[in-house]
Amino acid sequence: MRILDLTREEEGERVRVAATFRFEHCDLPERRVFVECAGHAGEDLQPSPDAFLLVGLPLACWMGERRVRIEGTVCSALREHLGDAMRLYAHWYERAEPVAIEPTAGFRATVPRTPRRSGVLLSGGVDSLATLRANRDTYPLEHPDAVREAIFLRGSNTYDHLEGEGDRLAPERALAYDRQIERLRRLAASADFELTVLDTNARRLYPDWASYRDIGWGAAMLSPAQMLGRWLTDVLISSSGYGIQVPPHGSHPLLDGLYSTAAVRARHALPFLGRFEKLALVAAWPEGLEALDVCLRIDTPEEGSANCGACAKCVRTMLGLVALGRLAEARQFPYDDLDVGQVQAVPLDDDMHAAYLEPMFEPLVAAGRPDLAEAVRRRIHRWRTRNSLRRRLSRAFRRVVPWK
Numbered sequence: 001m002r003i004l005d006l007t008r009e010e011e012g013e014r015v016r017v018a019a020t021f022r023f024e025h026c027d028l029p030e031r032r033v034f035v036e037c038a039g040h041a042g043e044d045l046q047p048s049p050d051a052f053l054l055v056g057l058p059l060a061c062w063m064g065e066r067r068v069r070i071e072g073t074v075c076s077a078l079r080e081h082l083g084d085a086m087r088l089y090a091h092w093y094e095r096a097e098p099v100a101i102e103p104t105a106g107f108r109a110t111v112p113r114t115p116r117r118s119g120v121l122l123s124g125g126v127d128s129l130a131t132l133r134a135n136r137d138t139y140p141l142e143h144p145d146a147v148r149e150a151i152f153l154r155g156s157n158t159y160d161h162l163e164g165e166g167d168r169l170a171p172e173r174a175l176a177y178d179r180q181i182e183r184l185r186r187l188a189a190s191a192d193f194e195l196t197v198l199d200t201n202a203r204r205l206y207p208d209w210a211s212y213r214d215i216g217w218g219a220a221m222l223s224p225a226q227m228l229g230r231w232l233t234d235v236l237i238s239s240s241g242y243g244i245q246v247p248p249h250g251s252h253p254l255l256d257g258l259y260s261t262a263a264v265r266a267r268h269a270l271p272f273l274g275r276f277e278k279l280a281l282v283a284a285w286p287e288g289l290e291a292l293d294v295c296l297r298i299d300t301p302e303e304g305s306a307n308c309g310a311c312a313k314c315v316r317t318m319l320g321l322v323a324l325g326r327l328a329e330a331r332q333f334p335y336d337d338l339d340v341g342q343v344q345a346v347p348l349d350d351d352m353h354a355a356y357l358e359p360m361f362e363p364l365v366a367a368g369r370p371d372l373a374e375a376v377r378r379r380i381h382r383w384r385t386r387n388s389l390r391r392r393l394s395r396a397f398r399r400v401v402p403w404k
Helices: 049-063 076-092 126-138 171-191 209-226 275-283 286-290 312-323 340-344 351-366 370-400
Strands: 002-011 014-022 031-038 067-070 100-103 118-121 147-154 194-200 234-238 265-269
Touching (some): 014 049, 031 049, 049 100, 049 209, 076 209, 118 126, 118 209, 126 265, 126 286, 147 171, 147 209, 171 194, 171 286, 209 234, 275 286, 312 340, 312 351, 340 370
Parallel strands (some): 002 067, 067 100, 118 147, 118 234, 147 194, 234 265
Antiparallel strands (some): 002 014
């Protein structure tokens, strides 16, 4: 892989930094990757080789590239960290091979700005809102670890862009983003932080969801913070809410800290807190609850509600809010209560979904909802029975038809 033609362009109030990614040993197409913003952060947005290296290196390992040659200077601390990251990739995934990092201007440690300034990647989901709330509960505003900046990334979902029309946002996604940004601006005013919206197409460099989810996600999400090294020294990325047994994943407590330079430190926040525990933090925070957006729906729901109330994430979140006694107060959901049929309709297609549901059983019983608790128990039991059968069949197949 070669990363070349790093540029910074200004047009009116907007600033765009971009680089071209060219593959050498696989057949992926060349792509121009950008990050763009307006406002106060634009003055500090720089085409950092460190940032673009983070975008491309996991994919290079995944796709069998032999090197990443990049124009400019790379932080020597990041080189060391990425060596460890590549060892972890190779341990997790048989296909992920370490690659050489070749900056045209060599390696040199970057220098952090002073004084320190902390930020968070903020989507408005349960994980990021819980990270912000926990930070506010832990640090006074004058502390350097207190979050004073929040980065909202627009364009980082698989379905955000129109197929065949470059990197233009689909109209329904643009509308959904606009509404969520307005909610987060209200939260910023009440919680005393600056909100910066960054547009990016980095997700589109990855050829499929599996490669992005399994190896690229954390690096791509954290890369814009390295473009703001004149503005930030620390950035928090929220954990998945999976709990103590975190599986291999593109964002992981063992991995995300390795995406730090000497100037900007990345930290994986609340690594072992489960999703239900995080939801409890948000549910007890009225301003955070008002901004909560978890929906998987591609188009935005009707005005007045951020969440459709029907997709898997909506139902799981509403179920947790019922257990916490807060669903009626959550105005961004269309229902004040749930029934058994809605819980039975939640798809369980991997262990993570079951891990999110299971902790709700006892709180639902304690909240006087044994009907919903039993529906949860049945869904989890059905998933585990089916999954156990699938694994037994897979082992039997491997014995009959061994892999070469």
